[in-house]
Amino acid sequence: MSIDLEHVKQVMAEADCLFSQEQVEAAMASMATEINQALGDSNPIVYSVMNGGLIIAGQLLTRLDFPMEVGYLHATRYRNKLSGGELFWKAKAEHSLVGRTVLIIDDILDEGHTLAAIVEYCKDAGAEQVLTAVLLDKKHDRKAYPGMRADFTGLEVEDRYIFGFGLDYKGYWRNAAGIFALKGH
Numbered sequence: 136m137s138i139d140l141e142h143v144k145q146v147m148a149e150a151d152c153l154f155s156q157e158q159v160e161a162a163m164a165s166m167a168t169e170i171n172q173a174l175g176d177s178n179p180i181v182y183s184v185m186n187g188g189l190i191i192a193g194q195l196l197t198r199l200d201f202p203m204e205v206g207y208l209h210a211t212r213y214r215n216k217l218s219g220g221e222l223f224w225k226a227k228a229e230h231s232l233v234g235r236t237v238l239i240i241d242d243i244l245d246e247g248h249t250l251a252a253i254v255e256y257c258k259d260a261g262a263e264q265v266l267t268a269v270l271l272d273k274k275h276d277r278k279a280y281p282g283m284r285a286d287f288t289g290l291e292v293e294d295r296y297i298f299g300f301g302l303d304y305k306g307y308w309r310n311a312a313g314i315f316a317l318k319g320h
């Protein structure tokens with residue numbers, strides 16, 4: 136489906152900037168410090184969750200200072216819409232996860248169904264320990280289970296439709312260097 140580029144530009148022009156690039160980078164630096172302390176000796180496999188996890192993973196990984204293997208998983212449940220549906224797997228792990236520590240990196244824990252399913256998948260595949268890191272945790276009471284949190288969180292974000300730093304508006308603005316909220320949502 137094609138989208139009107141003028142509309143895409145208008146969305147950015149009208150959006151509210153919730154966090155600047157500097158604030159996001161400071162949050163990633165704090166996450167990296169925590170992850171370096173927690174996982175330094177665990178020889179983990181680190182997976183980014185495509186597509187949204189691409190930017191945060193790329194920028195977080197260079198701040199991590201220990202040996203690791205890196206790969207990606209691709210699971211999606213929003214598919215360019217503003218609300219989530221059933222989880223659709225596009226790519227699963229290429230490594231054996233048996234006995235391994237796995238770190239999953241994603242852009243956002245919104246309702247948490249995506250991360251919950253990925254953690255379950257990794258455990259079913261034999262991972263000894265599965266940890267999760269998200270740039271954003273959206274504040275609301277609709278989590279997959281009460282009190283759900285990632286092991287490492289960068290920033291808490293209000294309950295609006297968010298884009299930038301990997302998060303998209305209808306497939307666009309993943310490249311935006313800040314965290315933005317859609318006008319009226």
Ligand SMILES: O=P(O)(O)OC[C@H]1O[C@H](OP(=O)(O)OP(=O)(O)O)[C@H](O)[C@@H]1O
Pocket residue numbers: 184185186187188210211212213214215219241242243244245246247248249250302303
């Ligand atoms: O916590 P949840 O409510 O499950 O939502 C979070 C997930 O939604 C987004 O992915 P999406 O399905 O939009 O695919 P994308 O990464 O390709 O944008 C985001 O990147 C997370 O993976």
Ligand code: HPA
Pocket residue numbers: 213243245295296297298302303304
């Ligand atoms: O607020 C959001 N924005 C973009 N993608 C998302 N996936 C889950 N929540 C969001």
